Amino acid sequence: MSSLDEVRRIVHDVPRGQVITYxxxxxxxxxxxxxxxxLVSQLGDGSPWWRVVYSDGSxxxxxxxxxxxxxxxxxxxxxxxxVDIRRARAHRPKA
DNA sequence: GTTATGACTCCAG
DNA sequence: ACTGGAGCCATAA
Numbered sequence: 220m221s222s223l224d225e226v227r228r229i230v231h232d233v234p235r236g237q238v239i240t241y242x243x244x245x246x247x248x249x250x251x252x253x254x255x256x257x258l259v260s261q262l263g264d265g266s267p268w269w270r271v272v273y274s275d276g277s278x279x280x281x282x283x284x285x286x287x288x289x290x291x292x293x294x295x296x297x298x299x300x301x302v303d304i305r306r307a308r309a310h311r312p313k314a
Numbered sequence: 315g316t317t318a319t320g321a322c323t324c325c326a327g
Numbered sequence: 328a329c330t331g332g333a334g335c336c337a338t339a340a
């Protein structure tokens with residue numbers, strides 16, 4: 220089981236209408252936040268990468284800023300230009 | 315084995 | 328609240 224699978228499962232485990240931070244993923248797989256983002260990028264387009272946001276709720280800076288659009292389309296609680304991480308933050312999948 | 319890079323986060327100003 | 332700099336781990340060359 221590679222960390223990539225772990226991340227992929229976590230990202231897929233995030234219910235619609237909620238998001239998860241890179242730091243949360245990094246903590247779950249026991250690695251640094253730097254690698255967390257890298258793994259999510261490697262997931263490809265087959266996973267809801269847009270549900271993964273920064274620790275302060277800002278969406279990923281990639282995809283030419285398409286993430287906010289996806290978040291809004293997913294009925295994610297947003298606060299201005301950032302996600303309302305306070306409300307949308309997904310809890311741990313509880314292994 | 316070493317160097318360079320990346321979808322991050324934290325601390326200080 | 329915003330900006331800038333440093334740290335970190337893994338993969339690729």
